[in-house]
Amino acid sequence: xxxxxxxxxxxxxYLITEKASxxxxxxxxxxGILEKLEEEIKEFKEALPTKDRVKITExxxxxxxxxxxxxxxxxxxxxxxxxxxxxxxxxxFRYIEKALKREGKTLYQSNxxxxxRLWEEAKRGKKIK
Numbered sequence: 619x620x621x622x623x624x625x626x627x628x629x630x631x632y633l634i635t636e637k638a639s640x641x642x643x644x645x646x647x648x649x650g651i652l653e654k655l656e657e658e659i660k661e662f663k664e665a666l667p668t669k670d671r672v673k674i675t676e677x678x679x680x681x682x683x684x685x686x687x688x689x690x691x692x693x694x695x696x697x698x699x700x701x702x703x704x705x706x707x708x709x710x711f712r713y714i715e716k717a718l719k720r721e722g723k724t725l726y727q728s729n730x731x732x733x734x735r736l737w738e739e740a741k742r743g744k745k746i747k
Contacts, residue, residue: 628696631686639690651691655684713740720746 622630638644645651662677689696714736718728725733 626697627682628686628700631683632690632696635683635687635690645687645691648688648691651684651688655681655688658684710737710740713737713744713746716746 665673665677
């Protein structure tokens with residue numbers, strides 16, 4: 619079995635919050651964790667204008683940690699959830715690439731507005747003919 623240090627950070631965070639929960643250090647309901655998420659988002663937003671990379675990095679870490687805690691609370695494997703989202707992103711991005719290629723364009727010849735339009739098509743499940 620892998621030691622804690624060789625596990626992914628998502629898995630380590632999950633196990634840490636699971637252990638804390640087992641001894642009673644846990645939220646009563648999902649709304650408490652969601653309040654914590656809002657607090658962390660606020661702190662992240664406050665850190666951005668400072669351009670303090672150390673503080674911003676810390677706040678991003680806090681956001682990841684609370685999101686993993688939400689997943690654990692809901693009994694969702696954060697690794698599987700993230701993997702599914704990555705696969706969905708890749709599928710939609712490939713749609714954009716194929717649609718542009720069909721129009722004789724590359725990604726670099728496109729713009730954000732056009733790519734967003736194609737992204738929304740991919741989200742709706744439109745297929746390239």
